[in-house]
Structure formats: structure tokens, C-alpha cells
Amino acid sequence: MARGPNGPEPAAPGLSAEQLAWRRFRAEGVNVRAWAIERGFHPGLVYSVLRGERKCVRGQSHQVAVALGLKPSAS
Structure with missing residues (x-):
């Protein structure tokens, strides 16, 4: 998933960070379940x-939010 140079991508007007993540999954043709399992996360989470x-x-x-680019990492 794409991230901006300084952490999560800036939000587009009218779109939440979660909506942007959904759009990136669709644009890149990535299956959410496969992405989750590949990174060791439970798909439901x-x-x-x-x-x-x-x-x-x-x-x-x-950790999921950081991996999705929704939040900056703690470090």
C-alpha cells in the first residue's frame, strides 16, 4: 500500500483515510483478505x-492501521 513520504497519505477532500485505503486496494487490485494474511493479521480485524x-x-x-498507512508508526 502506498504511503506519502512523511507517513500516511494526505486525505483527499471529503474522503476519510479508511476510504482512501479502500480505493488503494481497488486501484492496485489487492485482495484485503490476502493482504491481511500475508502480513500476519486476522482478515476480520x-x-x-x-x-x-x-x-x-x-x-x-x-499495527494494522500503521501497515495500511492510516496512522504513523510509534517510532
Whole structure:
């Protein structure tokens, strides 16, 4: 998934970061489930993050958000 040079891509007007991530998956022809498994994440958790159902403050949901480019890494 693409990231901007300084972390997550800037949001397009009217689109949330999650919506941008969905668009990147579609544009790149990437299957969300395959992406999740390839990186060691549970697909259901990735879908929850993409739907905005998780706060992604800590733990694996935060790691998913970082991998998707929705949040900057802690370090």
C-alpha cells in the first residue's frame, strides 16, 4: 500500500483515510483478505479497521492501521 513520504497519505477532500485505503486496494487490485494474511493479521480485524470500527490506539489494530498507512508508526 502506498504511503506519502512523511507517513500516511494526505486525505483527499471529503474522503476519510479508511476510504482512501479502500480505493488503494481497488486501484492496485489487492485482495484485503490476502493482504491481511500475508502480513500476519486476522482478515476480520483488517476489515474492522477499514470500516472505522476500531480506534486503533494500541495493539494489533494499531499495527494494522500503521501497515495500511492510516496512522504513523510509534517510532
